[in-house]
Amino acid sequence: MAQWTNRTAVMLVSLMMFGLLGCSTAETFTLQVPGGFIQAKVGFSVLLPCEMSPALNAESYEVSWYRPNKEGSPVLLYKDLKVQENTGDPQYRGRASLFGDLQKGYVSLKLENLTIADRGEYVCFVQSDRWYEKASVNLNITVVGSLPVLSLAETGDEVNVTCVSDGWSPKPIITWKDMRGRELRNSVVQHKTDSEGLVSVRSWLMFSPSDSEWISCSVGLSDQDIKEGRVLPLKSAPATEQPSEWKVSFIILLIIILMVFTVMASLFIPKIRGLIFTQEQKITSKGEQTNLLGDITHPPETGPVVNQTAETTAEAAQTSEKTDKATNTEKEITDWEKMLSCKGEGGQE
Structure with a gap:
């Protein structure tokens, strides 16, 4: 009886092992996911x-992607040979989809239009009729912040330079360098995280203006996401850069020249206008005098006072015509008329 019992137990164990082995051969599987963080930027897509x-x-199979402790509100649910469109977290609807060939065992998740809220852990869950597995993937959302803003404050013989940049994720690295590319390590750095998880960085550095013409402040996450600002460490500098001395001298000289021309113009333009007006008056007066002299020297012609006979008149007309052709002057014609007039008087006597 005991021997039979032992044989029965051995058979049962063998059957169980065979069943488990057959199940593991036909149904069991594991999930392979990358280790560490997957990096992505806000507004982009990620796999x-x-x-x-x-x-x-x-x-x-059933494939589900969800955030930890949110199995009932998945990011994406594939079941009954299709993706369940109206099931799961509303903030992922229209942005989450399966990527890859299900027939070959690819069950990857694609997210689009990433936001800061999308960063964190995601669980990949796959279940068959007899087996299930799950694995976690970590997503890190990177946000490139603002261009560093630098300001100056005098402190004795040195200058206190401040560098500020906002809106980074994750926490950025800040680096100070001089014009020769040497890193300046005597700085103080502070980080502050807001309610959305974005980090602001603020740093101070004491610097002597005689050590370098300019210094730079670089803030970034990697070699591809670095933003840099520069400043001239000059004392009494209200801005990040001061104009050179020759520019200032040129501007002052230009202002002086403009002032001199303005004064000269105000002094000489009225005199020039008066001189031109005087010349115009002289020219006008001279023209009027010329017209008056012309009227005096050329009086209107009058006929002879003494009555002449018809012969005398005809002869005088012929003589006047010949004389006019020869001399063509009004003065000579007048002299001839006087002579003819005298001759006529002598003939009458």
């Missing part, structure tokens, strides 16, 4: 990889 091993056909 969260998840792959079955071995590469089984997952078309008839």
Whole structure:
């Protein structure tokens, strides 16, 4: 009886092991996901990889992506051979989709239009009729902040330079350098995180203006996401850069020249106008005098006072015509008329 019992127990154990072995051969699988963080930027898309091993056909399986402790409100749910569109967290609707060939065991998640709220852990869950597995993927959202703003404050013989930049995620690194590229390490750095998880950085540095023409403040996350600001460490500098001495001298000289021309113009323009007006008056007076002299020297012609006979008149007319052709002057014509007039008087006597 005891021997039979032992044989029965051995058979049962063998059957169980065979069943488990058969199940593991046909149904079991694992999920492969990347370790560490996956980096992505706000506003862009990202792929969260998840792959079955071995590469089984997952078309008839249930695939779910969810945040920790939120299984009932998944980011994406694939069930009954389709994605359940109206199920899950509303903030991911229209932005989450499966990526890859389900027949080859690819069950990756694609997220679009990323926001700061999307960063964190995501769980990949795959279940068949007899087996299930899950694995976690960590997403880190990077946000590039503002261009550093630098300001100056005099402190004795040195200058206190301040560098401020806002809106970074994760916490950025700040670096000070001089014009030769040497890193300046005597700075003080502070970080502050707001309600949205964005980090602001603020740093101070004491610097002597005689050490370098300018210094720079760089803030960034990596070599591709670095923003830099520069400042001239000059004393009494209200801005980040002062004009050179020759520019200031040129501006002062230009102002002086303009003032001299303005004064000269105000003094000489009225005199020039008076001189031109005087010349115009002289020219006008001279023209009027010329017209008056012309009227006096050329009086209107009058006929002879003494009555002449018809012969005398005809002869005088012929003589006047010949004389006019020869001399063509009004004065000579007048002299001839006087002579003819005298001759006529002598003939009458």
